Every structure is written in structure tokens, then in C-alpha cells.
Amino acid sequence: MLKRVNHIAIAVPDLGEASEVYRALGVPISEPQVLPEHGVRVCFLEFANVKLELLEAIGDGSPIAKFLGRNPAGGVHHICYDVDDLVHVAATVKNAGVRLLGNEQPKIGAHGHPVLFAHPSDLSGVLTELRA
Numbered sequence: 001m002l003k004r005v006n007h008i009a010i011a012v013p014d015l016g017e018a019s020e021v022y023r024a025l026g027v028p029i030s031e032p033q034v035l036p037e038h039g040v041r042v043c044f045l046e047f048a049n050v051k052l053e054l055l056e057a058i059g060d061g062s063p064i065a066k067f068l069g070r071n072p073a074g075g076v077h078h079i080c081y082d083v084d085d086l087v088h089v090a091a092t093v094k095n096a097g098v099r100l101l102g103n104e105q106p107k108i109g110a111h112g113h114p115v116l117f118a119h120p121s122d123l124s125g126v127l128t129e130l131r132a
């Protein structure tokens with residue numbers, strides 16, 4: 001099922017500013033990537049044991065914009081888990097009473113992997129990304 005943590009995402013008001021702070025702290029950072037379908041610009045901080053994803057809002061309907069409206073300084077936005085079989089996991093998640101977001105169909109996320117999101121209200125208040 002949920003195999004391991006792939007990344008923890010942090011929403012930030014300004015990706016450039018946030019990246020500079022982590023770079024100054026010695027963290028290797030990927031080039032920014034624009035994902036219009038998700039309403040985000042994203043880059044990854046590469047730690048030995050986990051990745052952190054910095055997310056900046058793009059476009060009016062960005063889910064990050066709404067989150068930043070409530071958390072103007074930024075904040076932890078979601079946790080992403082690696083899974084083997086997204087279709088099987090989606091069915092198991094739904095059977096457990098956890099709502100999948102969007103149209104319940106995977107979208108292509110960063111690095112070209114299919115992803116699904118599950119509702120924070122059904123998972124102890126944590127927005128959860130499933131990545132195959």
C-alpha cells in the first residue's frame with residue numbers, strides 16, 4: 001500500500017526567496033518546474049532521507065493560492081507517499097472511507113509520475129498525495 005514517504009510539500013509565497021534561504025543553508029535544490037495543470041511552480045530540496053517540495057501558486061484557481069490566503073507566510077501543505085499500483089490503492093483508500101479529490105483520475109505530477117490526492121479531512125487533517 002503506502003510504501004514510503006516520497007516528499008513533504010511546503011507552500012511558499014515566493015519560490016525564489018524560499019529557495020535562496022534553503023540554498024544558503026547548504027541544501028541542494030532542483031531547477032523550478034511549472035505544472036499549469038496543478039496551478040503550481042515547484043522545486044525540490046534533496047535531503048539524504050527525503051525530499052521537500054516547495055510550491056508557489058500560479059494562476060487564479062491554484063489550490064496553493066487558497067492555502068496561502070489562510071497561511072500568508074507559507075506552511076506544510078501535503079505529504080506524498082510512493083505506491084506500487086495507483087488503481088489498487090485508490091480502490092482501497094475509497095473502501096476505507098477516504099475521499100479522493102478531483103475526478104478521482106490520476107494526473108501527471110512532477111517528474112512525470114501519475115498522482116492522486118486524498119482529502120485532508122479524512123486523513124487526520126493532512127492532505128495526502130499518492131504517487132505511482
Ligand SMILES: CC[C@H](C(=O)O)C(=O)SCCNC(=O)CCNC(=O)[C@H](O)C(C)(C)COP(=O)(O)OP(=O)(O)OC[C@H]1O[C@@H](n2cnc3c(N)ncnc32)[C@H](O)[C@@H]1OP(=O)(O)O
Pocket residue numbers: 009035038040042053055063064066067076077078080101102108109110111115117119120121125126127129
Ligand atoms: C502533483 C504536482 C505536485 C507534485 O507533487 O507532483 C504537487 O504536489 S501539486 C500540489 C497542489 N495540488 C493540490 O493541492 C491538489 C489537491 N488539493 C485540493 O484539491 C484542494 O486544495 C483541497 C480539496 C484540499 C482544498 O480545496 P478547497 O477548495 O476545498 O479548499 P478550502 O480552503 O475550502 O478547504 C477545505 C477544507 O480543507 C482544509 N484544507 C485545505 N487545504 C489543506 C491542506 N493543504 N492541508 C490540510 N487541510 C487543508 C481547509 O482548512 C478546510 O478545512 P475546514 O475544516 O473545512 O475549514
Ligand SMILES: [Co+2]
Pocket residue numbers: 007009053078080129
Ligand atoms: Co506534491
